[in-house]
Amino acid sequence: MPTLDFWYEFASTYCYPAAMRIEKHAAACKVAVRWRPFLLGPIFDRQGWTTSPFNLYRAKGQNMFRDLERICAKEGLPFRRPDPFPQNSLLAARIALALDDDKRPAFSRAVYVREFAEGLPVDDRDALAKILADQAIDPGLMLAAAASPAIKDRLRAAGAEAERLGLYGAPSFVTSGGELFWGNDRLDDALAWALSESD
């Protein structure tokens, strides 16, 4: 089965609709998805951006939120803007990496739902512990694992790999052959490319 890497950042708005639909689209064309959490902050930092480009460039940010409202309406997803935006995604990303592969998608979707459907913070231990408990995962164990040097290293390594692959935004999709697609809009193209590589 061909595999597509789904690179996502918990602070990213367009990752929300992508995370909510990727498994359905991938299943329809028999492509496996690898969920790859990473942080965009360090990449933005090196571009001289101290916050989200949607905050730095006001007109762009304003229309992005409008566009996201339209997309969510079309997909039947609730949308509420979290305050502040962007949310600090460090702890959520560490937890996602610490989880077993088969637990990562549901946890990640739950973070996005809390953040962008409910507009609630996802940057603190209590919020993330609640999400874990709701999924019958021991919050204490996972929060401890997320704070371990091994997981901190893995997240840094994921960021370094993302940069090597040429990532500059999220969501991004990378095929086994290294073809990079950026943006929720490109999900189906990326899946088709992943399929074509396995022919």
Add this chain to the structure above:
Amino acid sequence: MPTLDFWYEFASTYCYPAAMRIEKHAAACKVAVRWRPFLLGPIFDRQGWTTSPFNLYRAKGQNMFRDLERICAKEGLPFRRPDPFPQNSLLAARIALALDDDKRPAFSRAVYVREFAEGLPVDDRDALAKILADQAIDPGLMLAAAASPAIKDRLRAAGAEAERLGLYGAPSFVTSGGELFWGNDRLDDALAWALSESD
């Protein structure tokens, strides 16, 4: 018949596939298109960008050209990158504005074909005179009109209107009701919105 404003910038890569397909898509859903040339340079300037963001942000620029290749392959459009990129679009935009409304689309498409299908410069009088002559338009008359204070003012006014509408990139689509869509990807959504406003 509902109308959609198509805001385009001759230096913009994604305007090429948008310009080549917009009339077909608009005709299919019975929406009229108003071709609105403008310059992004002054808007970028005010954001502190001295050239295209695709030059400023290297990874983004690299993937944009790859993405454009994929889009053009899908649409059956030839693609060749002009050098230098971006091309100076001032004269082409002034000519496009000086033309009668019914001559503007074909001239604009011909500029994009020269620039992005053939990879040739579109910033000089000779190149643009050739395009005009090919369309049985008097190049001398049009180049004189393009240099008139009235046309220079109209282009500045278009830029001011674009900024008032919240434009920050191209192509952009704006409905009669003021709904703004950014990007070649959003063409069909913008047409559907324009239609829905006329219900």
